[in-house]
Amino acid sequence: MNRMSRTVGSTDRSRWSALAVLCAGVLMVVLDGTIVTVALPAIQSDLGFSQSGLAWVVNAYGIAFGGLLLLAGRLGDLIGRRRMFIGGMIVFTVASLLCGVATGPELLIAARFLQGIGGAMSSAVAIGMIVTLFPDPKERAKAIGAFSFVGAAGASIGLVLGGVLTEAFNWHWIFVVNLPIGVAATALAFRLLVADRGLGLEAGADLWGALMITSGLMLLVYTIVEADSYGWASAHTLGLGALSLLLIAAFVGRQAKARTPLLPLRVFRSRQVSGANAIQMLMVGALFAFQLMIALYLQHVLGYGAAKTGFAMVPSAIVIGIITLGYSARINARFGERNVVIAGLGLLLLGLLFLARVPADGHYFTDVLPAMLMPAGFGLAIPALTTLGMSGATAEDAGAVGGLFNTTQQVGGALGLAVLNTLSSAKADTLLAEGRSGAEALTGGYSLAFGIGAGLIAAAIVLTLLVLRSPRRESVLVAEGESAETAARTEPVVH
Structure with missing residues (x-):
């Protein structure tokens, strides 16, 4: 009995240690999506970027990352997810070194593209590996909560870390800091992640x-x-x-x-997979507006510096951490994932509506800080949404569905950011032409973006009510052999 207990405990510790490795690797990837944001002026001054060329420091990473996630997820199914994850970590770490030693725009942009490739390789298979590691629903909920915290809080942490490293040292350190993390995570991945054979390339790519x-x-x-x-x-x-x-x-x-x-269309027969991906696109598109527009408002309207802006975003990371790590699994078990998604989206809606009235002469504690509680909604929604989306995936398709889930997140974020940023800029230009001050014009543009973001969240709530159902109900329909068309006409059932 004691020997059996020790074996089970050891296995449990190994699985949670493997989760920690996956989270560490993905955190490094997520951080790099935002860590460069506050360092862009320093990079432009040092390397002589043009204004249009400077955007490619961010865009090169996003294009490679968003474009390759789906392919990386499927290749992970074929050659083994462990191999794909470790390969991605190696590529990302080497690319970070190249970014850190870059002395010209061309090398930095090329290295950022290579970072995006490595990030896609690692991120695409991580969710599928978690699903395999934690077959028990309760444990899986906790694991996905921890993983979701890394993704949600990583963006805010990136803003803080980027500002601090740039002001304390120089912009090169925002990339160099990845080296010890990448080497350690790769070494631990070799030791702790269980090797999987995959379907084999003969299964066809x-x-x-x-x-x-x-x-x-x-x-x-x-x-x-x-x-x-x-x-x-x-x-x-x-x-x-x-x-x-x-x-x-x-x-x-x-x-x-x-x-x-590459992506079996049968996965879309599940309302969970299709609905969760569509809802995620709307939610992430709106949240990108929150993250970027708040940072711009703090810097361009309230006059904050890079590091101060990063620290001003810390409360949102803390709130997300408390919810996803401390409560999300228990809340999901108690109320059901579908209801939790609705509640989380409701909090996001209230936060964005609050920000839509932000004034040009605002103050952080009265006009911004209350909205920092809004990410609690994201901390509730994203673990539940991930659980719902992955509940429709078989073991064979977990990598492909995980890649799809990450792809819709990146594409949704890019689309939301581009659209809202463009409309915000156009609104600001119009207000300037009408004779408004610079602060008033910028604030008017940011307010419009927050308002449109609120509209996206409202659409996500409607879609959740119409499409999502509990994993239990989904499995019942599949077990009974009900057709996809009949399932689509069935009213969602709430836990």
Whole structure:
């Protein structure tokens, strides 16, 4: 009995240690999505970037990351998720070193693109590995809560860390700091992550499909991030946007006929998978507005510096941490994931509506800090939404569904950020032309972005009410062999 207890305890410790490795690796990837934001002025001054070229320090990473997630997820299914995760960590760490020693714009942009590739390789398979590690629903909920905290809080931590390192040392350190983390995480991954064989390349990798979706997503992300420069109605934006959608449509058509599809269309028969991905796109698009617009408001309207802006965002990371690590699993078990998603989205809606009335002569403690409680809604919603989305995935498709879930997050964030930033800038220009002060014009633009973000959250709430159901109800329908069409007509059931 004692020997059995020790064995079980050791296995439990190994699984939670493996989760810690996955979280550490993904945290490093998430941090790099925002850590450069507050360091961009220093990078521009040091390396001589043009204003338009400077945007590619961020865009090169986002294009590679968002475009390759789906392919990386499927390859993880084929060659083994452990291999894919470790390979991604190695690529990301090497790319971080190249970023840290960059002495010119070309090398930095190329290294950032390589970072995006490594980040996609690691992130795409992480959720699938967690699902495999924790088959018990209660333990899985706790694990996903911890993983969700890393993703949610990592962006805010990146703003703080970027500001502190840039002001205390120089911008090179925002990349160099990844080296010891990457080396340690890679070494621990070799030791703690269980090797999986994968389906094998002979199971088939749809190379043409991979080319279509990767090219389509990369082109879509590129079109979105460049739309502000060329204009949304320009031939450049409309033409490339149409081409990207055509490539994505061709990919979908091919998946319906391919012998070994990259993303089996059967995963979309689950309302959980389809609904969770659509809701996540709306939610993340709105939350990107919160993160970026609050940072811009603090710097350009209230006059905060880089480090002070980062620290002003700390309360949101703390709130997310308390919810996701301390309470989300128990709340999900008590009230059901669908209800928790609705409650979380409701908190986000209230927070964005509060920010939509922010004044040009505002104060942090009265006009910003109360909204820092809003991310509690994200801390509630994202673990529940991840659980719902992954509940529709089989063990065979977990990597592909995990890659899809990460892809919709990146594409939703890029689309939301590009659209809201463009509309915010246009509103500010209009107010300036009307004779408003610079602070009033900028604030008017930010308020518009917050208002539109609130509209996206409201749409997500409606979609949740209409589409999502509890995992228990979903499994009952599958067990009974009910068709997808019949399932789509069934009223959602609440725990």
